[in-house]
Amino acid sequence: MPKYGSNVRFDTQVIKADTPENISRAAHLAAQLLRQGQVVGMPTETVYGLAANAFDDSAVEKIFLAKGRPQDNPLIVHISDKDMLEELTAECGDVRRQLIDSFWPGPLTVIFPKSGRVSLKVTAGLDTVAVRMPVHPVALAMISEAGFPLAAPSANLSGLPSTTCAQHVQNDLSGKIPLIVDGGECSVGLESTVVAVKENTITVLRPGGVTAEMLKKAVPWAEIKIAEAVFKPLKEGESAPSPGMKHKHYSPKAKVILCTGKPEKIVDFANGYAGKNAVFIGSREVCAGVTIDRLEYEASPEDEARHIFSYLRRADELGYAFVVIAESENAGIGMAINNRLLRAAGFEVVEL
Ligand code: AMP
Ligand code: MG
Numbered sequence: 001m002p003k004y005g006s007n008v009r010f011d012t013q014v015i016k017a018d019t020p021e022n023i024s025r026a027a028h029l030a031a032q033l034l035r036q037g038q039v040v041g042m043p044t045e046t047v048y049g050l051a052a053n054a055f056d057d058s059a060v061e062k063i064f065l066a067k068g069r070p071q072d073n074p075l076i077v078h079i080s081d082k083d084m085l086e087e088l089t090a091e092c093g094d095v096r097r098q099l100i101d102s103f104w105p106g107p108l109t110v111i112f113p114k115s116g117r118v119s120l121k122v123t124a125g126l127d128t129v130a131v132r133m134p135v136h137p138v139a140l141a142m143i144s145e146a147g148f149p150l151a152a153p154s155a156n157l158s159g160l161p162s163t164t165c166a167q168h169v170q171n172d173l174s175g176k177i178p179l180i181v182d183g184g185e186c187s188v189g190l191e192s193t194v195v196a197v198k199e200n201t202i203t204v205l206r207p208g209g210v211t212a213e214m215l216k217k218a219v220p221w222a223e224i225k226i227a228e229a230v231f232k233p234l235k236e237g238e239s240a241p242s243p244g245m246k247h248k249h250y251s252p253k254a255k256v257i258l259c260t261g262k263p264e265k266i267v268d269f270a271n272g273y274a275g276k277n278a279v280f281i282g283s284r285e286v287c288a289g290v291t292i293d294r295l296e297y298e299a300s301p302e303d304e305a306r307h308i309f310s311y312l313r314r315a316d317e318l319g320y321a322f323v324v325i326a327e328s329e330n331a332g333i334g335m336a337i338n339n340r341l342l343r344a345a346g347f348e349v350v351e352l
Helices: 020-035 057-067 082-087 093-103 137-146 166-173 212-218 263-271 301-317 334-344
Strands: 013-016 040-042 049-053 076-078 108-113 128-132 179-182 193-198 201-206 223-226 255-260 278-283 293-297 322-326 349-351
Touching: 013 020, 020 040, 020 049, 020 137, 020 179, 040 137, 040 166, 049 057, 049 137, 093 108, 093 193, 093 212, 166 179, 166 301, 201 212, 212 223, 255 334, 263 278, 263 322, 278 301, 293 301, 301 334
Parallel strands: 013 179, 040 179, 076 128, 108 193, 201 223, 255 322, 255 349, 278 293, 278 322
Antiparallel strands: 040 049, 108 128, 193 201
């Protein structure tokens, strides 16, 4: 195994985890590497993660190195069993307990006051830790076989769209990590919802697979707030409640032109990009009127969420200069889609 450093190259292995036997073989191999302090590509239901032992500082450092992630952007810690939470925090409370009981395993990340065991490397110096229990069987098998929580950010080069299949991870990180476990395409396709809890208020720091409507239904006595930075760029010098908010994110090389308006106007606007090396990403319905190149999904917002990152990546693979795309309806998972699109477009929206 080569020693890690900026010039170390791995012969990255990709191993399929598509049957019960393959899953246990992959989990075994991944756990061996994780115990040695290595970093492994891990499938989850949201996006692929870049996982390392959350209790091993030098392993956690390798995550930041491999992705080129800013050191001040903390990592989410993944557990396979609710009991693992006891090692990470001493404090839960009624609201967090209700959230855990309602949404774990699943795409909800909850912020807790951190225990002494959690290193400041994972939390980027914060006294809180972000924790999630994924529902993907391969992620659960990898964590429980390793026997310790795994710190894992999205498995993409920092700034690029997140990865939703093993091939994306290979494209970004081949040679930089020893192993990618291929658990198929991610079923949600967008990152987890991140929430902070203070008394009876739940603040959504990043919208994701668990929607604001779902949070309200699960904890009806709590007030649900959406952090301002979800839809607006931070002002000069403003501190971020979630450090990931201040970094450039999800951007393909192509310029993302985000628009909003009635479908007919969107079609006309997209068609105005004829001859400009542009591609339109939209539902099959809207695409029907578009004459420039198209990447289509079915009409449901869930299907849009599943495709958005892979289509932004596809646009770069196909060498387009522009991606034209419309905002989603700002409800349900549409809020998470719009949050990612706003960031990809540098918060510029063309009102039609
Ligand atoms: P990623 O790992 O790329 O999915 O990003 C993780 C997100 O969780 C980033 O937006 C982080 O800023 C956020 N996050 C992680 N830990 C904390 C924390 N302790 N407090 C607030 N936000 C956090
Ligand atoms: Mg990320």
